[in-house]
C-alpha cells in the first residue's frame with residue numbers, strides 16, 4: 001500500500017494540510033485514499049435522479065430482480081452488486097433527500113466508471129445531471145450516459161433522435177464553463193438509449209429479440225469497453241485528480257492568511273497607531289498650552305507675596321502635574337480600547353495572537369488593560385515613571401540653558417545629584433520637574449530680594465519678574481511637551497515594532513508552507529496527468 005505514490009504524497013502533505021483545512025476533511029480524504037489504494041479493479045456506479053431506472057438497470061445487467069424497484073424514492077443507501085466480477089453500485093436518487101445525496105456524493109468519489117441514468121421523460125431538462133456529468137468528466141472519470149425507458153417516447157416519430165441531440169447540445173453548451181479537456185471528453189461520451197425493463201424481461205424470459213430491442217447488449221459492450229479502458233494507471237490518476245481540490249483548498253487557506261488581507265490588516269493597525277499617537281499628542285499639547293497661559297498671572301501675583309508664595313508654588317506645581325497626568329490618563333484610555341480592538345481584528349485574521357508588545361513599556365500589559373479598559377492611577381504612574389535618568393538630565397540641561405538665572409545655582413552643584421533625586425523618587429517626574437523649576441523661580445526671587453530690597457520694589461524688578469514668569473511659562477510648555485513625547489514615543493514605537501515583527505514571523509511560516517504545498521501540488525499534477 002505504501003508503494004502507492006499518491007498515498008505517499010498525501011501522507012507527506014497531511015501535516016501541512018491539517019494546518020489549513022478542517023481535520024474532518026483531511027481524515028475523510030485519508031480514508032478514501034486508503035480504501036482506493038487497496039482496490040485492484042474499477043468500481044462502477046449508477047448515478048441519477050430518483051425513479052430514473054437505476055435499480056432496474058442493475059437488475060437487467062444481472063438478469064435477476066435483485067435490486068428493489070419502485071415509483072417512489074426506493075433505494076435508500078449505496079448497495080453493491082456484482083456484474084461479470086466487477087463491483088457495481090446502486091445509489092439513492094441524487095435528488096431524493098439530503099442524507100441520501102450525501103451518501104451518494106461520497107461514494108461517487110470512490111467510483112471509476114459512472115453510469116448516469118437519465119429518465120427519457122425529463123432528459124432534456126435535467127440540469128443537475130448535466131452538471132454532474134461535466135464534473136465527472138473534469139475529474140477524468142469514465143462516464144456513460146443512458147437515456148432510459150423507451151416506453152414513454154414515440155420512437156416512430158423520431159423523438160429518440162431529437163432528445164439525444166437536445167441532451168448533447170445542452171452538455172456542449174454548458175461545457176464552456178469547465179476546463180478545456182472536458183469538451184474533448186464530451187465528444188467521446190457514450191449517450192445510449194435503453195429500455196431497462198425490456199432488457200430484464202428479455203433476459204428473464206430468454207427472448208433475444210426483446211433483449212436486442214431493449215438496447216441492453218449494446219450498452220453492456222460499451223460498459224465493458226469503458227471498464228477495460230480504466231487500467232490500473234487510471235485508478236491512480238483518478239486518485240490524484242480527487243486529491244487536487246483538497247490541495248487547492250489548502251493553498252487558498254494559506255493565501256487568505258497572507259497578502260494582501262493580513263498585510264492590509266497589519267498596515268491598517270499601524271496607521272491606526274500613528275493616528276492615535278498624533279491625536280493624543282495634539283490633545284496633550286493643547287492642555288499644556290492652556291496651563292501655560294493660565295499660570296502666568298497667578299505666578300506673578302504669588303511671587304509678589306513672599307508670605308504665601310511658597311505655599312502657592314507647591315499647590316500650583318501639584319495642580320499642573322496632576323492635570324497633565326489626568327489628561328494623559330484620559331487620552332490613553334481610548335488607546336487601550338483601540339489596541340484591544342486591533343488585537344481582536346488581528347486574531348480574527350488568525351494572524352497574531354496578541355497585539356501587546358512584550359517590551360519594557362508598558363511593563364505589565366494586563367494591568368494596562370484593567371477592567372473596562374480604564375487606566376488606573378498607578379498604571380499611569382508607571383508609564384510616567386519610565387522617563388529615564390538620561391531623559392531627566394536632558395530636561396535639566398535644557399532648563400539650565402534657557403533659564404541660566406534660575407538654574408545657575410544648580411549648575412554649580414551639577415545636574416547629576418538632582419537627576420539622581422528625581423530618578424530615585426520617581427513618584428511623578430513631571431511633578432518633580434515642575435516643582436524643581438518653581439523652586440528655582442522662588443530661590444531666584446529670594447536671592448534677588450535679599451541682595452537688594454529696594455530693587456525688588458523697582459520697575460526694573462517688576463520687569464524682571466515679568467520676564468521670569470514668561471520664561472517659566474515657556475519653559476514649562478517645552479518641558480511638559482518634551483515629557484509627553486518621551487512618554488508616548490516609546491509606547492508607540494514598541495507597538496509598531498512588535499506589529500512588524502509578528503507580521504514578518506507569520507509571513508515566513510506561511511511562505512514556507514505555501515512553497516511546500518505548491519511543490520506537492522506540482523507532484524500531484526504530474527500523477528494526475
Ligand SMILES: Nc1nc2c(ncn2[C@@H]2O[C@H](COP(=O)(O)OP(=O)(O)OP(=O)(O)O)[C@@H](O)[C@H]2O)c(=O)[nH]1
Pocket residue numbers: 049050051052053054055056057068069070071072073074075076091092093094096148149150151194195196197198
Ligand atoms: N416501462 C419501464 N419502466 C421502467 C423502466 N426502467 C424503470 N422503470 C420503472 O420505473 C420505476 C423506477 O425505477 P427504479 O429502477 O426503481 O428507479 P431508481 O432510479 O432506482 O429510483 P430510486 O431508487 O428511487 O432512486 C420502477 O417502477 C421501474 O419498474 C423502463 O425501461 N421501462
Ligand SMILES: [Mg+2]
Pocket residue numbers: 054055056068069074075090091092
Ligand atoms: Mg433504485
